[in-house]
Amino acid sequence: MDLSIYVINGLVLSVxxxxxxxxxxxxxxxxxVALSSFISLxxxxxxxxxxxxxxxxFLPAGFIKNYLGSGSGYLxxxxxxxxxxxxxxxxxxxxxLAGSLYSQGASVMLIAAFVTTLTMIGFVTxxxxxxxxxxxxxxxxxxxSFIAAILIAILMGVILK
Amino acid sequence: xxxxxxxxxxxxNIDTISEEIITSIDSEEQYGEKKQKELKKQKExxxxxxxxxxxxxxxxxxxxxxxxxxxxxxxVSLKSSWQFFIEMIEVLPAITILIGxxxxxxxxxxxxxxxxxxxxxxxxxxxxxxxxxxxxxxxxAFPIAKALRLKGAxxxxxxxxxxxxxxxxxxxxxxxxxxxxxxxxALRYIFTVILIYFMSLLVxxxxxxxxxxxxxxxx
Numbered sequence: 001m002d003l004s005i006y007v008i009n010g011l012v013l014s015v016x017x018x019x020x021x022x023x024x025x026x027x028x029x030x031x032x033v034a035l036s037s038f039i040s041l042x043x044x045x046x047x048x049x050x051x052x053x054x055x056x057x058f059l060p061a062g063f064i065k066n067y068l069g070s071g072s073g074y075l076x077x078x079x080x081x082x083x084x085x086x087x088x089x090x091x092x093x094x095x096x097l098a099g100s101l102y103s104q105g106a107s108v109m110l111i112a113a114f115v116t117t118l119t120m121i122g123f124v125t126x127x128x129x130x131x132x133x134x135x136x137x138x139x140x141x142x143x144x145s146f147i148a149a150i151l152i153a154i155l156m157g158v159i160l161k
Numbered sequence: 162x163x164x165x166x167x168x169x170x171x172x173x174n175i176d177t178i179s180e181e182i183i184t185s186i187d188s189e190e191q192y193g194e195k196k197q198k199e200l201k202k203q204k205e206x207x208x209x210x211x212x213x214x215x216x217x218x219x220x221x222x223x224x225x226x227x228x229x230x231x232x233x234x235x236x237v238s239l240k241s242s243w244q245f246f247i248e249m250i251e252v253l254p255a256i257t258i259l260i261g262x263x264x265x266x267x268x269x270x271x272x273x274x275x276x277x278x279x280x281x282x283x284x285x286x287x288x289x290x291x292x293x294x295x296x297x298x299x300x301x302a303f304p305i306a307k308a309l310r311l312k313g314a315x316x317x318x319x320x321x322x323x324x325x326x327x328x329x330x331x332x333x334x335x336x337x338x339x340x341x342x343x344x345x346x347a348l349r350y351i352f353t354v355i356l357i358y359f360m361s362l363l364v365x366x367x368x369x370x371x372x373x374x375x376x377x378x379x380x
Contacts, residue, residue: 004339005251011335012255015262026265034261040206041257043213045249050224053242057234090298091333092256096249099340111341112349119328125300132303133310133319140364141320145327148356155352160344 044093052100065105070157072110077153080110081146084117088124091115109157116149252339259332260296267294269305276309276322285358288318292325302326317365324357 019027068076089097094115102111121142122129129138228235272291295302306319314322329350337346 002339004335004343008252008335008339009255012259012262016258019262019266030261030265031258032261033264034258037260037264038254038257040210040213041253043210043217045253046217047220049242049245049249050220052245053238053240054224054227056241057238091330092260092336095333095336095340096245100245102341102345108345112345115337115341116328116349116353119333120324122299122327125298125303128300129303132307137316137319137364137368140367141323141360144360144363145324148353148360152349152352152356156345156348159348 041090041092044090045096048093048097052097056100056104062105064101068101068106068110070107070109072107076107077109077113077150077157080114081117081149081153084114084149085121085142085146086123087118088122089118091119094118107157108160109153112156113149113153116152117146120145120149248340252336256332256336259335263294263331264296267296269295269301273305273308273312276305276312276314276318284315284318285321285361288321289325289329289354289357292322293329293331295326296330296332299323299327315365316368317361320361320364321357324360328353328357 016027016031019030068080098111098115102108123142126138126142129141228239272295276288276291302323306323309319309322310316334346334350337349
């Protein structure tokens with residue numbers, strides 16, 4: 001029904017089989033890494049699943065559409081971009097969250113801004129970036145990433161209306 | 162005369178050998194330190210995971226309480242949670258296996274071997290392709306970017322590598338496709354690549370205008 005499920009599983013499975021033929025030991029090692037990353041990601045996923053379930057049942061119908069929909073305008077996009085910059089959330093966990101908000105009526109612009117700043121900007125890791133790469137570099141990169149995220153969001157909002 | 166030369170040679174040999182011993186001791190010490198640091202990091206990581214599981218347990222208990230206090234809402238939320246759970250479990254194992262494969266095969270050493278001085282559009286393309294491969298959070302890429310700079314890569318390429326590393330990842334793309342649709346995903350990545358290109362040009366330009374290139378530090 002949904003093509004993406006088949007492509008994702010098929011792709012990974014065929015790559016895995018190929019790697020097992022090529023280098024058994026290394027293939028096992030990557031499965032071990034996969035298991036440990038699954039274990040460390042699992043709590044976030046369970047919490048997310050529960051939080052979304054509770055949120056959707058307690059919020060009045062149309063709440064997300066009213067407050068995160070296209071009516072939220074540029075202020076909404078800006079807030080979503082700020083939220084995405086400040087939060088430290090694994091992007092693998094963030095996409096399901098963004099997806100459920102999107103299907104509940106949140107606007108394209110808002111979701112695009114949130115997802116883009118979430119991945120590109122690290123407010124929490126900014127001190128580390130400054131220490132490793134210099135103040136000027138780190139601040140410029142994060143500032144331009146923020147502007148880029150807003151631009152991407154606006155462009156997508158215009159096209160995917 | 163011949164003997165003297167031999168002696169000299171011998172001396173030199175002894176010198177180099179002792180130097181080698183000293184450096185090997187040094188690196189062994191460093192190695193031990195590194196290992197200890199890694200162990201400490203692993204311990205901290207385990208602690209963090211344990212804490213996450215405790216939080217998860219608390220949330221589950223809260224969920225059960227909510228279910229009994231508001232039975233009607235509880236049923237609705239359980240239904241949407243279950244639906245969401247199914248959506249996740251259809252792709253999550255594959256995605257984590259992909260992360261495992263990438264972190265074993267596309268190591269940072271491998272990537273930094275191919276990333277270097279190549280500048281211009283070709284340098285952008287190389288940084289673009291290499292940035293998508295390694296797994297991990299953004300902060301593990303900072304030391305790599307620093308090493309690139311010392312290797313003589315342009316500031317623009319550093320921006321490209323870091324931004325691509327942060328924004329464009331294979332597991333991430335697949336996840337986005339699954340949950341936000343191919344149209345949204347394709348458009349967002351196309352715009353992201355274009356904007357990263359302009360960003361790298363802009364930052365490169367600013368650094369060239371205000372600073373001399375780091376010539377002394379490159380080897």
